[in-house]
Amino acid sequence: xxxxxxxxxxxxxxxxxxxxxxxxxxxxxxxxxxxxxxxxxxxxxxxxxxxxxxxxxxxxxxxxxxxxxxxxxxxxxxxxxxxxxxxxxxxxxxxxxxxxxxxxxxxxxxxxxxxxxxxxxxxxxxxxxxxxxxxxxxxxxxxxxxxxxxxxxxxxxxxxxxxxxxxxxxxxxxxxxxxxxxxxxxxxxxxxxxxxxxxxxxxxxxxxxxxxxxxxxxxxxxxxxxxxxxxxxxxxxxxxxxxxxxxxxxxxxxxxxxxxxxxxxxxxxxxxxxxxxxxxxxxxxxxxxxxxxxxxxxxxxxxxxxxxxxx
Amino acid sequence: xxxxxxxxxxxxxxxxxxxxxxxxxxxxxxxxxxxxxxxxxxxxxxxxxxxxxxxxxxxxxxxxxxxxxxxxxxxxxxxxxxxxxxxxxxxxxxxxxxxxxxxxxxxxxxxxxxxxxxxxxxxxxxxxxxxxxxxxxxxxxxxxxxxxxxxxxxxxxxxxxxxxxxxxxxxxxxxxxxxxxxxxxxxxxxxxxxxxxxxxxxxxxxxxxxxxxxxxxxxxxxxxxxxxxxxxxxxxxxxxxxxxxxxxxxxxxxxxxxxxxxxxxxxxxxxxxxxxxxxxxxxxxxxxxxxxxxxxxxxxxxxxxxxxxxxxxxxxxxxxxxxxxxxxxxxxxxxxxxxxxxxxxxxxxxxxxxxxxxxxxxxxxxxxxxxxxxxxxxxxxxxxxxxxxxxxxxxxxxxxxxxxxxxxxxxxxxxxxxxxxxxxxxxxxxxxxxxxxxxxxxxxxxxxxxxxxxxxxxxxx
Numbered sequence: 001x002x003x004x005x006x007x008x009x010x011x012x013x014x015x016x017x018x019x020x021x022x023x024x025x026x027x028x029x030x031x032x033x034x035x036x037x038x039x040x041x042x043x044x045x046x047x048x049x050x051x052x053x054x055x056x057x058x059x060x061x062x063x064x065x066x067x068x069x070x071x072x073x074x075x076x077x078x079x080x081x082x083x084x085x086x087x088x089x090x091x092x093x094x095x096x097x098x099x100x101x102x103x104x105x106x107x108x109x110x111x112x113x114x115x116x117x118x119x120x121x122x123x124x125x126x127x128x129x130x131x132x133x134x135x136x137x138x139x140x141x142x143x144x145x146x147x148x149x150x151x152x153x154x155x156x157x158x159x160x161x162x163x164x165x166x167x168x169x170x171x172x173x174x175x176x177x178x179x180x181x182x183x184x185x186x187x188x189x190x191x192x193x194x195x196x197x198x199x200x201x202x203x204x205x206x207x208x209x210x211x212x213x214x215x216x217x218x219x220x221x222x223x224x225x226x227x228x229x230x231x232x233x234x235x236x237x238x239x240x241x242x243x244x245x246x247x248x249x250x251x252x253x254x255x256x257x258x259x260x261x262x263x264x265x266x267x268x269x270x271x272x273x274x275x276x277x278x279x280x281x282x283x284x285x286x287x288x289x290x291x292x293x294x295x296x297x298x299x300x301x302x303x304x305x306x307x308x309x310x311x
Numbered sequence: 312x313x314x315x316x317x318x319x320x321x322x323x324x325x326x327x328x329x330x331x332x333x334x335x336x337x338x339x340x341x342x343x344x345x346x347x348x349x350x351x352x353x354x355x356x357x358x359x360x361x362x363x364x365x366x367x368x369x370x371x372x373x374x375x376x377x378x379x380x381x382x383x384x385x386x387x388x389x390x391x392x393x394x395x396x397x398x399x400x401x402x403x404x405x406x407x408x409x410x411x412x413x414x415x416x417x418x419x420x421x422x423x424x425x426x427x428x429x430x431x432x433x434x435x436x437x438x439x440x441x442x443x444x445x446x447x448x449x450x451x452x453x454x455x456x457x458x459x460x461x462x463x464x465x466x467x468x469x470x471x472x473x474x475x476x477x478x479x480x481x482x483x484x485x486x487x488x489x490x491x492x493x494x495x496x497x498x499x500x501x502x503x504x505x506x507x508x509x510x511x512x513x514x515x516x517x518x519x520x521x522x523x524x525x526x527x528x529x530x531x532x533x534x535x536x537x538x539x540x541x542x543x544x545x546x547x548x549x550x551x552x553x554x555x556x557x558x559x560x561x562x563x564x565x566x567x568x569x570x571x572x573x574x575x576x577x578x579x580x581x582x583x584x585x586x587x588x589x590x591x592x593x594x595x596x597x598x599x600x601x602x603x604x605x606x607x608x609x610x611x612x613x614x615x616x617x618x619x620x621x622x623x624x625x626x627x628x629x630x631x632x633x634x635x636x637x638x639x640x641x642x643x644x645x646x647x648x649x650x651x652x653x654x655x656x657x658x659x660x661x662x663x664x665x666x667x668x669x670x671x672x673x674x675x676x677x678x679x680x681x682x683x684x685x686x687x688x689x690x691x692x693x694x695x696x697x698x699x700x701x702x703x704x705x706x707x708x709x710x711x712x713x714x715x716x717x718x719x720x721x722x723x724x725x726x727x728x729x730x731x732x733x734x735x736x737x738x739x740x741x742x743x744x745x746x747x748x749x750x751x752x753x754x755x756x757x758x759x760x761x762x763x764x765x766x767x768x769x770x771x772x
Contacts, residue, residue, distance in 0.1 A: 071666070074586065084590045091590065156666065287640060291539050291674065292408040293401025 003211035006204045007033065007260045010058055013199035017054035017192050018047050020179030021172050026260050027277060028144075028170065029055070033208045033259065034252035036167020037123050037143035039108075039158075039281065046172045048146045052104040053193055055144075059205055060198035062140060065097035066104040069111040075118035079128050080135075093130070098122050099137060101202065105145035109155040116162050119143065123165040140205060160240055160284060167249040168274070169281035208259070215255035216265040220310035224268065225250050228275055231303040237289035238299060242279050250278045268309035276300045318444035322462070326440050329466045333437050341430075341515075347383070347522040350376055383522035390516035390524075392427065393420030396531040398509065403671065404501050406541040411498045414512065416529070418487040425486040426519075429495050429529070431478055432511035438469040449626070476501045480515055501538040504632065504678045509534040539674045540629075540636040543764045546772040550612060550642075550704045551729040576600050609665065611648040613705035614638055615695060616677075618653045619686040620710040627710045627735045628682055630760050634733060634767070635708050636677045639663070644670050650698060651676060655683050658694040688715040692722055704729035711736065717749040724752045735760060 007029070014025050031038045032055065040048050049066070056064035067078060080096035097103065098119070108116060122128050126137045145166065147155070163169075175183070186192055200208075225247050233241040254270045261270070280296035318326070343351070357373035397415045404410040418424050438446070448468040451459060458464055478499035487493045501507060510533040517524040576589050579599030592600035616635045620628035635651070642649050648664035651673055663673040695705060705728055709716050712734050720732055733756045736742035742757045756770040 077586065082590060084594045089594075091594065157669075288405075288408075288542075291403055291542075291640070291671065292405045293403050293410045293412070293536075295401060298401070 003208050003259060004262050006200050006208055008262075009199040010205070010208075011260060013058035013196070014051070014054045017057075017196060018051050018172075019182050019186070020175035021047070021051075024170055024172055025051070027168065027253075027257070027274065030253050030256035030260055030274075031167050032140070032142045032256075033205065034167060034212055034249070034256035035209055036249055036253060037145070037165060039163075039166040039169040040144060040146045040171060041149045041169060042146065042171050042173070044148065046174060048144070048172065049104060049106065050193065051172065052102060052144045054196065055142075056102040057193060057196040058199045059101070059140075059202055060200065061202040062101040062205070064102045064104070065100035066106060067097050069105060069107050069109070069115070071110060071112060073111040073115045075115055076130075078115065078118045079122075079130050082131055093133075093135075095135070098128055099135070101140040101142065103141070103143045105143055107147060108145040109147045109158055111156065113156050113159050113162075116156070116158055120162060120165060139202065140209075160282075164243055164245055164282050166281065167253055168277040170277045212252060212256045212259060214264070215258050217251060217255060218266075218310075221266055221268060221271065222251065224307070224310050225254075225271060227307050228271075228300075228303055229279065231307060232279065232283055232299060235299065237286050237294055238283050239286045240282070240284035242282050246279050246282050250275060253278055272304055272309060275304060318440055321460075322444050323440065325462060326443050329443075329463070330437055333470070341513075341526050342387070342524055344517060344521055344524055346520070347380075350380055350522060354380075379520060379522060383518040383520045386518035386520075387516070387523035387525045390518070391420065391422065392424055392514050392516055392527050393418070394424075394514055394527075394529045395419055396429070396512055396529045398512070398531060398534040400509070400534045400536055402537060403539055403675075404499075404507075404536050405539045406501050406504045408541075409498050409500045410536075411496055413494055413496055414481070414531075415492055415494050416484065416487065416514075417492040418489055421489055423486055423488050424484070424516075426517060427484050427487075428480040428482070428515040428517075429484065429497060430480040430513045430515055430526070431497055431499060431509055432513055433478065434475055434508070434511070436470050436473040436475070438466070438473060442469060447623070472503075474502055475505075475507050501536070503629075504538050504540040506679070507536045507538055509536065537675055537678055539671075539678050541633045542640050543633060543637045543767055545637055545641045546768045548771040550610075550706065550731060575603050577603050609647055610703040611650065611664075611701050612642060613695060613698060613702045614649055614651045615691070615705055615707040616651065616653040616680065617691070617707070617709040617716065618655060618680065618683040619688065619691075620682050622682075624710055625682070626760055627737070630758070630763055631708050631710045631735050632677055632680060634735070634758065634763065636674055637767070638706055638708075639670055639673050639677065647703075649673070650702070652691075652694050652698070653680060653683075654687055654691050654694065655681060658690060660694070660698070686715070688719050692719045695719075695723060695728075696726065699726060699728060702728065704731065706731045707733065709734040712742065712745040712749060712751075712755070714749050717751055721752050732756065733758060735763075 011026055011029055014029065015022055018025055028038050028051070040051075042048055052066070053064060056062050067073070076096070078096050078098050080094050080099065082091040082093045084090075085092045105119065122137060122141070123143055126141050128135045128137065147158075149171075174180075229242040229244070229247045229250070232238055235241070250271065253274050254266045257270050257274060258264070258266045276297050279300045283296035283299055285294055285296060285299070353376055354373075357369065357376060395417045399413040399415065401410065401412060414429055416429060443462065443466060446465060446469055448465040451465060454464060476499045478497065481495040481497050484493050484495055512529045512531045513526045514529050515524045515526055576592050577600070579588065579601050583601045587601045587604075589600045589602045614635055616631060618628070620631070639649060639651065644664035646665075648662060648667060649670075651659075651661040651663070653659050659676075661673055661676050662668065663670045705723065707720065707723075707730060709732070716734075720730065723730055730753050732751065732753055734742070736745075736757050736759060738759060739757060746755060756766075758766040758770070
C-alpha cells in the first residue's frame with residue numbers, strides 16, 4: 001500500500017467515528033504523521049476522547065493511554081516510578097502511562113505546571129529521564145492534550161515552553177444540527193468505536209512518518225515559512241514570538257498534509273491553511289493588546305495577508 | 312409619555328428641535344461625501360458673486376457645479392447593492408483603545424460592485440427627554456443665561472456620553488463579482504466600558520464622481536463586544552503585608568486532590584497514599600517512608616471598589632473603576648491571589664490568580680460594575696472584615712471622601728489590616744478640605760479626575 005493510500009484509509013476510518021470534522025481530523029492526523037503533538041482546546045462533550053480512541057482504534061497494534069490531569073497529579077504518575085521489591089531487595093521500574101503510542105492528556109491545564117512539565121522531555125525528544133536513567137519511548141508516541149477554554153477556576157495555564165512543544169493547537173467545535181442528528185442515529189445501537197476495525201498497522205503509520213520527509217518542499221517555500229515565523233518577532237504587541245521549532249513544525253505538518261492531499265510536494269496554500277493552527281498558540285500577546293482584542297491567530301492571519309506567498 | 316410632563320413646554324420644544332436636527336445631520340453626513348460638502352458650499356458663493364456676463368468663467372463654473380451635483384445625486388440614488396456580511400469580532404476591547412476586526416462581505420446581488428466601503432453604524436446617541444431635562448452638564452452654572460436656557464452644550468455633553476464608539480469607514484473594497492466574497496478590515500474605538508452590540512452594518516455606494524453616496528444596510532448577524540475599562544500605566548509600587556498560608560490557595564484550587572511543595576520525608580502512617588512513598592528512603596532505612604508536602608504560601612490582596620457614588624459623581628466613579636482595573640491588570644496573579652470586592656444590591660467578591668479565575672475575567676466584571684442604588688458602608692466593611700484573616704493587604708479605591716469612608720478605613724486599621732487608600736477627587740483643594748474635616752488614620756493617595764495617570768505616578772512611585 002502506498003503512503004498516500006495508507007493516509008487516506010486512516011483518515012476515512014477516523015471520520016466514520018467523528019462526524020462532520022473532516023478538515024480538523026485531517027490536520028490532526030497530519031500532525032500525527034509529522035511526528036508532532038496536538039493540543040485540543042474544546043468544550044466538554046465535543047468528542048476529544050472519542051477522537052483519540054478512534055485514532056488508536058484505527059491503528060492496529062497501537063497502545064492507548066489516558067491521563068486525567070488533576071491538581072494532585074505528580075510527575076511520577078505520568079512518567080513512572082521505581083518501586084522497591086522487598087523480595088529481591090531491588091528497585092523495579094513501573095512505567096507510567098507516557099510509555100504508549102497514543103496518549104490522551106485530558107484537561108492538561110488542571111495539573112500544576114511542574115507536573116505539566118514532566119511531559120516536556122517526552123514530547124520534545126521522545127524519551128523520559130526517570131531517576132537519572134534515560135528511557136526511550138518506542139513506537140509512535142503521539143500526545144493529544146485537551147483543555148477547556150471556558151473554565152479557568154482550578155487551572156494552571158500551560159507554560160510557554162510546554163505550548164511550544166505542541167506542533168499545533170486546534171478545536172473540534174460543535175457540529176451542525178444535521179451532523180449531530182447523524183451521530184444520534186449512529187449511536188442508537190452501541191458506539192461505533194466498539195465495531196471499529198483497524199485501517200492501518202502501526203508499521204504503516206511509522207512508514208508514513210518516514211514518507212513525510214520525502215514530500216518535496218521548494219527553497220522558496222522554506223524561505224516563506226521562515227519569513228512567516230520571523231514576522232512574529234519584533235512585533236510590539238507580541239511578547240513571545242514563534243521559535244525555529246515553529247518553522248520546523250510548520251514545514252513538517254505542511255508536508256504531512258500534502259501527503260493526505262495526495263501530492264508529493266508542498267504548495268503555498270497548504271502552508272497558509274495550516275499556519276494559524278501551528279504558530280498562533282506559541283505567541284504570547286502583550287496584555288494591553290490582548291485586552292484590546294488581539295489574539296495570536298489574528299497576528300498570524302495579518303502576517304499571512306502581508307507576506308506574499310511565492311508563486 | 313409620562314416623562315413628557317416632567318419637562319416644561321419650552322424644554323420639550325427645544326428637545327424636539329435638537330433631536331430632529333441631530334437626525335438630519337446624521338442623515339446628511341452619511342450621504343454627502345467631503346467633495347459634495349465643498350460643492351454645496353460653493354453654490355451660495357457662486358450665487359453671491361452673480362456674474363453679469365453669462366459667458367464669464369464664474370457663470371460656467373456655477374453651471375458645472377450644478378451639473379455635477381445633479382448627475383451625482385441621481386446616480387447615487389439609483390445605486391443598488393445586495394450583500395451579506397460576517398463580522399470576525401474579538402471578544403474583548405478596551406475603552407479608549409482602537410480595536411480592529413474583519414468583515415467578510417459577500418455579493419449576493421447580480422451586479423459587480425466596485426468602489427464600495429463598509430461602515431459600522433454607531434448606535435443612536437440622542438438622549439431621552441427625561442435625561443435632557445433632568446441632567447446638568449458639569450460646570451453648567453458657569454454658562455451664560457442663554458446657553459443655560461437653551462441647553463445646547465448640555466445636549467452635546469449628553470450625546471458625547473451616550474456615544475459608544477467612534478469609527479471610520481473601511482478602505483474601499485476591491486471589485487466584487489456576483490457570488491464572490493471580499494474581506495475588509497474595520498476599526499473602532501470604544502469610548503466607554505460595558506457591552507457594545509453591533510447591529511447595523513452598512514455599505515456606502517458612492518457615485519462615480521465621489522460627491523454623494525447611498526447607504527444600504529447589509530444583512531449580518533449582530534455582534535457583541537465586551538469593552539474593558541480604560542487602564543492607566545502604573546509606576547512600580549509596593550503593597551504592604553507579607554505572604555501567608557492560604558486556605559483557599561493551591562490545595563483548594565480544585566475539587567480533588569492536594570498539592571504543594573515537597574518539604575521532607577517522615578515515617579509512614581496508616582492512611583498515607585501509596586503514591587507518596589519515598590522508595591529510596593525505604594530501601595535505605597528498611598522502613599516505609601513517605602514524602603510530605605507543604606501548602607504554598609503566597610500573598611492575597613483585596614481590591615476594594617467603592618460603588619457608593621451619587622449620580623452627579625458618575626465621572627469620579629468611572630475613574631475609580633479605571634484605577635481598580637489598572638491595579639488588577641498590574642498585580643502578578645501568577646504569584647498571588649487578588650479579591651475584587653464591592654457592593655451593589657448585595658456583596659460581591661471575585662477572586663483571580665493561581666487556580667482561580669484569570670485576570671481578564673476580573674476586568675470583565677469591572678466592565679459591568681455599576682453604582683450601588685444606596686450607600687451601605689457597613690456592608691462594605693463587613694465584607695472586607697470577613698476576609699481579614701486571608702488578606703495580606705487591601706487596596707481601597709474610594710470615590711470621594713466623607714465621614715463614613717473615614718470610619719471604614721479607621722475600623723479596618725483598628726483590626727490591624729494593611730491598607731493602601733486611594734481616593735478620587737475633583738481637585739486637591741476640596742480633597743484637602745475634606746481630609747481636614749475627616750482625618751484618616753492612614754495616608755490617602757488623592758487622584759484628580761482630570762490628572763489620574765500623572766497623580767498615580769506622583770503618589771505611588
